[in-house]
Amino acid sequence: MKKKKSFLEFVSDNTFIHILLSIILGFLVGAIFLVVMRLSVGEAYGRLFHSVSNVKGITYVIVYSVPYIVAGLSVAFSFKTGVFNIGAEGQFVVGSMAAAIVGIRFGTLPRPVLVILCFLVAMLAGAVWGIIVAFLKTKWGINEVLSMIMFNWIAFYLSNFLAGRPGIKSEGSAEATANISENATLLFSKDFIKKMGFAPTANGGIFIAIVIMIVIWIVIEKTTLGYRLKAVGFNKYAAEYGGINVNKSIMTALAISGALAGLAGALQLMGMGGRISIFSSQEGFGFAGIVVALIGCSNPFGVFIAGLFYGWLMYGGSKLNLVGAPTQLINVIVGTVVFFIAISVIFANLKYLVKSKPGQK
């Protein structure tokens, strides 16, 4: 009994194990759905794992992951600083569109200049989108969750509107923007991709994601800025008492978070998409960022891993129809994982299960 108890305690006290358990449970629930649909669990999950069995698959996963990682970092940063950036979706969209406009209209600029310019305008657009909401909150006390959700829709329709404007819209019949200049993409050279056996959209975005991850970690853990934002996030009353300007901190936090989401939009565009379609519904990269931040426990390194995990599910999930399984299965798995993480406090209480059984000493 003694040994088992200490095992339960180990499980209860370890956040990483909670996440792992949630993921396992997510796959279990997914398996139940497969069984109900009379599909082979082994075949479907086999396909999922098989998708990363070669270099091409792995590079695909990495390419898929980049926007999720950066959007996840955006939301994680907001969690750490006490605001809930549910507006990452809108910031992602405006960032992406800003980068697209620059990437289309200034396509003749040299590549390094254009890439950096695209990043900057995307971050600026995302930051502005975040600051407006923060301003409404601090100035008039408007609930940021509500205004963010509205700003997500404003961004969505704004993007669709701009994508259809002459000078931006594709000259062909596609309901999308023109392709951004090659100088604005992050793609590796075709020869290099071929030589290495990478996925055709293999690009340098992952390095940007790694840099951002480290920068965010440093900001949160090592700087006075991080100290100030966290203090406000944990206890704004004590922060105010200690002389910190709470409103300014909330604006700063949302601006940084918004800039990251905007950058995530640019990375998606410049790494994979190449153009922005006129969509009929929100794409959900920003919302996925919330999921990634949750799975990664808002820790920058955790978010990085979680982003890769999410990217893998998205890429691997797209292969599921090859075995006749619906790709929506992935949503079931992700939803279940998030559900269990949200209630992971039950894992933390596992150790009490043993204690409350009567007749035990």
Place this chain on the structure above:
Amino acid sequence: MANKYLDMNTPVIEMRNIVKRFGNFTANDGINLTVHKGEIHAILGENGAGKSTLMNQLYGLLKPTSGDILVNGKKVDMNTPRDAIAAGIGMVHQHFMLIQPFTVTENIVLGDEPLKGVRLDMAKARQNVVEISERYGLSIDPDAKIEDISVGMQQRVEILKALYRGADILILDEPTSSLTPQEIEELIKIMHNLTADGKSILLITHKLKEIKESADFCTIIRMGKYIDTVEVDKVDENDLASMMVGRKVTFKVDKPEQEPGRVVLDVKDLRGVDYRGVEILKGLNLQVHAGEIVGIAGIDGNGQTELIEIITGLRKGTSGDVMINGTSIFNKPPAFGFEHGVSSIPADRQKHGLVLEFSIEDNLILQNYEKEPFSSKGILQRPKIFEHATQSIETYDIRPGNSEKRPAGTLSGGNQQKVIIAREVQNDKDLLIAVNPTRGLDVGAIEYVHRHIVEQRNKGKAVLLVSFELDEIMSLSDVIDVIFDGSIITTIPGSEADENYLGLMMAGGKES
């Protein structure tokens, strides 16, 4: 105070040789406790002595490592609070467990609702609640929402909740820590009503005065060990204090005579409104000199809170002025006042004083994180911050030691207060504001806090003390200002203070 309802022949609770270990740490080391029918039994001990651990075992929240618990002479296994409730034990926690937007009735019946078929019978519930409340003289408004009633009322709701579940033995955990003196008096009356009806009460506290006023017996616990059980009538407060702390305790604060210096804080004709927009400060004037402690005595709600919030920059005043060393800090942000010489020990240490999730080392630099040597060019200098914490923990006796990286929320109340004092005193500002600095602290910690406050005065700092503990005001202050209805109505030298006179003035009485 002989309790004629006390039945010494009927023990209702016996805890025998209770030992509770957490790993290598022994929280309770062989504790014995017997409570009789109709008895008020106090459990006295310093913060962290093991009082709450003991009571949590009685209430089924923790399981003893060894030892027996008997209820009404029968051995019982308390595995969950449900078992304790079934055995007739009810507990009122220090921090209330009430649902704010629910009404009093809804809170009381929650989890044990009278039903009409499958539907909740609210009328019956209300009637039950009214019956119990009348029976024990615990008057409440059954239809009021919890968020709208005072802390004292909320406590009554908690007591009613326990009674509603049929409790014959009530555990009250630090019941007076957030009550006003009047509310405390009423609580004691309620406790006597309950014992008159044959209930027994276990009172966890470290306030000696209340034990003297209410309890029949008192069991003293020190560092997890059983010290003694005494008949309260046969001992005085000093005896209880020394048993609790394990050494002689001095209630008198040594304070050398000292001439006050220049004016440090000057509040002129200050007006301000409270959170509802009602004028609560009505032209208040106040001065604090260097090297003097000015105590503000008054009943809660006469403007003390707003006065301090305006001085510290958390609230804007409507007119008047607040000057520090001749510079106006009126309606400036908190950081401005801090730069010009205001430091403060806030009333609510968990809300305003500390970021509980932050480590001790981070809490110690709350106002100074942007300054050398704690940061340089925006980068925190961790080794320096750690060093500062190590030195503060040692100098200010913050326990446990080596706790630089521990979240402040894991410390006991007394040690949290020490962290704040370490920070504010080391800020070395000309004015130190202390609001209820010893609320919820035990005798040892109170002595400690008082010593540091007086030390600041001796070093020539101006100290403004706001406290609802009249004893504290009287023993520390050089000058006492009585606040009533938004202004200072009288100023008297601390040496001439007299409890009756102060009480009269606090109620707004004029000198005859």
